[in-house]
Amino acid sequence: MDVLPQVAAALADGQPVVALESTIISHGMPYPDNLATAQRVEQTVRDGGAVPATIAVLNGRLCIGLDPDQLEILAQAKDVAKLSRADLAICMARGGMGATTVAATMIGARLAGISVFATGGIGGVHRGAEETFDISADLRELAESPVNVICAGAKSILDVPKTLEVLETLGVPVITYGAAEFPAFWARSAGQASPQRMESPSDIAQAYLMRRAMGLPGGQLIANPIPAADEIPQDVMGPIIEQAQTDATAAGISAKDVTPYLLSRIVALTKGRSLKANIALVLNNARLAAAIAQEISAAPRL
Secondary structure, three states, X not given: OXXXXXXXXXXXXXXXXEEEOOHHHHOOOOOOHHHHHHHHHHHHHHHOOOEEEEEEEEOOEEEEOOOHXXXXXXXXXXXXXXXXXXXXXXXXXXXXXXXXOHHHHHHHHHHXXXXXXXXXXEOOEEOOHHHHOOEOHHHHHHHHOOOEEEEOEEOOOEOHHHHHHHHHHOOOOEXXXXXXXXXXXXXXXXXXXXXXXXXXXXXXXXXXXXXHHHOOOOOEEEEOOOOHHHOOOHHHHHHHHHHHHHHHXXXXXXXXXXXXXXXXXXXXXXXXXXXHHHHHHHHHHHHHXXXXXXXXXXXXXX
């Protein structure tokens, strides 16, 4: 594992650090938009008083934080592996290059001692999972790795009620920041009541610290609704998602290729509007993550 010097220094000094995933760079959008977005997200974390640590695998090394040259390499690389819990060690053993999903980023954050991670949306239970059993490893990882995951809810392409049910079964605290309803990525509400609501980064930090003091495994899922100005409501996105799902089935897309395909297809169907919303929600999550990381760093240990 290679820890970027400024990240290592911050961790050693007890300063706030925010982990960031790398699939948004390699699988989320084309170059150079992907690089510009990654740089904006990192700068948003810095502006919030924390140190960003983008996590990826380069030349078989688990990198906790990327320098500008490494970000450029990852942004331009072709055929980058998409790494979840099952793929991470294999890619490293082969000396490969890979971008980390939510689950793999949580593993990297845990190994480095980072307790806060900002992403776009988590994976979850896919529609039709009662036949396909397509359920993201992100949910199990939330029950095992002690990391606060700040997201804009579950991606709208998923079965949100089933995703929340699985999280409840796994004992994962699901907290919506400043709202009573759980968000659905591009939309501020998925039409589902949130299991928990909290109004401040301090309250979220205290809940995390209490879980740690009690020795409870796993982390917390903090759902942060997309800013109202950037929202694409469910009644607008619903038919578009259905069309993308139909196209995926017709194209024979399955397994881990489903999510990247659907997101790319939705960008095309919305003429880029979904991509702009995606960037806005990631930046919004980075701001909240930095605030939570600061509260954890400053709080007395329970």
